[in-house]
Amino acid sequence: MCSRRGTSEEHEASRRVKAELLVQMDGVGGASENDDPSKMVMVLAATNFPWDIDEALRRRLEKRIYIPLPSIKGRVELLRINLKELELAGDVDLNKIAEQLEGYSGADITNVCRDASLMAMRRRIEGLSPEEIRNISRDEMHMPTTMEDFESALKKVSKSVSAADLEKYEKWIEEFGSC
Numbered sequence: 136m137c138s139r140r141g142t143s144e145e146h147e148a149s150r151r152v153k154a155e156l157l158v159q160m161d162g163v164g165g166a167s168e169n170d171d172p173s174k175m176v177m178v179l180a181a182t183n184f185p186w187d188i189d190e191a192l193r194r195r196l197e198k199r200i201y202i203p204l205p206s207i208k209g210r211v212e213l214l215r216i217n218l219k220e221l222e223l224a225g226d227v228d229l230n231k232i233a234e235q236l237e238g239y240s241g242a243d244i245t246n247v248c249r250d251a252s253l254m255a256m257r258r259r260i261e262g263l264s265p266e267e268i269r270n271i272s273r274d275e276m277h278m279p280t281t282m283e284d285f286e287s288a289l290k291k292v293s294k295s296v297s298a299a300d301l302e303k304y305e306k307w308i309e310e311f312g313s314c
Contacts, residue, residue: 153189160195185307193311201308204296210236210244217248224281232285238294247285247292254284 163176180196182188193199205213210233218229236244255278260268 153192157189157191157195160192185311186303197313199308199312201304201312204238204240204301205236205244207233207237210239213241213244214248217245218252218280221248221252222277222279224279226282227280227285228282231282232289235289238296240294240296243292243295247288250288250292251284252280254287255280 160178163178178196180192185193185199188196207230211229214229214233214236232247236247239247256276259271259276259278263271
């Protein structure tokens with residue numbers, strides 16, 4: 136929505152919306168400590184492509200921060216959040232899995248967890264006919280997710296962010312970021 140204006144692909148309606156947004160944002164700033172807090176406005180924006188933001192909008196967004204990929208501690212916490220409803224086998228080591236997820240985004244980690252959680256079901260129905268699968272009770276489908284399931288999922292789910300992507304983000308924040 137807020138990509139650079141003036142490109143050949145830009146529609147006139149988009150250009151007008153951006154212009155109006157910029158005008159409205161000009162009136163948002165300038166709140167002081169004496170202003171009524173219920174009448175203050177904070178504009179929060181997020182993007183995966185900061186280099187595509189219109190320059191005029193970028194100037195109005197005073198604070199620009201870069202949120203890096205999850206740290207080891209963050210990855211362990213993301214695993215806990217994604218797996219809280221799942222029964223894990225005794226051999227599952229979240230710290231070891233988190234180490235293997237270096238360079239994975241939060242969405243990638245969610246995909247690994249989802250894939251690993253389905254491995255037990257896949258093992259249970261492997262080689263069965265559709266009729267046999269329909270006749271399996273819920274109790275028979277109940278199998279904990281194992282460390283092997285995570286290892287298989289890690290082989291199938293790859294990172295979505297390359298080293299070149301990370302370099303591009305870091306270069307942008309170095310040039311345009313703020314504290």
